[in-house]
Amino acid sequence: MGDQLGRAEEFEKKAEKKLTSWSFLGSKYEDAADLFDKAANSYKLAKSWDKAGECYVKLASCHLKSESKHEAASAFVDAAHCYKKTKKSAAISQLEEAINLFCDIGRLNMAARYYKEIAELYESEQNIEQAIVYYERAADFFQSEEVNTTANQCKQKVAQFAAQLEQYQKAIEIYEDIARQSLNNNLLKYGVKGHLLNAGICQLCKGDVVAITNALEKYQDLDPTFSGTRESKLLSDIAAAVDEDDVAKFTDVLKEFDSMTPLDSWKTTLLLRVKENLKAKELEEDDLT
CATH class of the missing domain: 1.25.40.10 (Tetratricopeptide repeat domain)
Structure with missing residues (x-):
């Protein structure tokens, strides 16, 4: 040395x-x-x-x-x-x-690569706002170079962090856009139901049952196979539980889904927000009666 x-x-x-x-x-x-x-x-x-x-x-x-x-x-x-x-x-x-x-x-491909690296550095420091900025730049540059798979990976990071910051509409638009693009790609179309599930969870976080019902109809039009999936059923059942202000039903629906397809920490965090809002509403109604 x-x-x-x-x-x-x-x-x-x-x-x-x-x-x-x-x-x-x-x-x-x-x-x-x-x-x-x-x-x-x-x-x-x-x-x-x-x-x-x-x-x-x-x-x-x-x-x-x-x-x-x-x-x-x-x-x-x-x-x-x-x-x-x-x-x-x-x-x-x-x-x-x-x-x-x-x-x-x-050399825009190299610029994209290092924008992504900066985003990852900010992510490692838990600076989510700056990570979003640089993942967005990386996505734009990768897309301009037609490196679409990596562009979509960066966009998913943006959506993930936007939802964490309660920027639900931004996250919804990104997930729906990626789902739309993926439908025409034989390698990516199997991920569509996952993107639509993420978009739907963000809709639920907004607390608008009408919006989630409309979204499910839109997703059915987008991908006719979606309505037959467990992901679609999960969103429908949660929307029903929210509409009925039924915390117990909400919990049962999640348990059943999680027993077969474990929910990752991001989905769990967002769905807990939905549950907390539901509990708060239930308490509010109890106080009024």
Whole structure:
């Protein structure tokens, strides 16, 4: 480790010296870049992540002086991956730099990939609002490059987080749109009932029984096979329990479905919100009688 750190410092000093030297041919930036790259690698081997990140930023600067935007963008990405281990805010900043360069040179697929990576970093920090922003950007870029499967994965993240933030209408529109797109794809059409179930759960969270009834009719028109599914029955039965203000019926319906198809934590959280609203309404009516 100590040897690697010493080597890294030596390479970095040589690189800095090279930058201050006079060069008629202007190759000093290429020479310095080579030394900064070696320094960064040695810092990585020494697990000195911040110093490695700094060297990659300096490497990116050298590439920019040489007008090598793709290499500069790659160096910013390398810097970000070092900073991820110590300070995620710095990693995000370097990925933004890379994205700007990739957009400049028309590499939108790379920009999309790193927008998604920023979204994942925000998600890991539980910063859901910012995760939504970057998953939306990633989805737009992936869609423009016709990488539709990954675009839809990003959109599903947006819908998932929007619902967590009680932005139910936004989530509904995304899930319904993905379901609509998936119907025409043999590989994706089996996921349609899941997307419509998610949309329906978000409808239930809005507390409007008429809206959920209308939605179920719309889903039947969209996919005639949906009405025969357990997902459709679950939504219909819950809507009936909500309409009848029947907490016990609501609980039984969920238990029966969950015993055969376990509900994930996202669905459970949202359905608990529906149940709490139902309980509150029941208590309110008891107080009035």
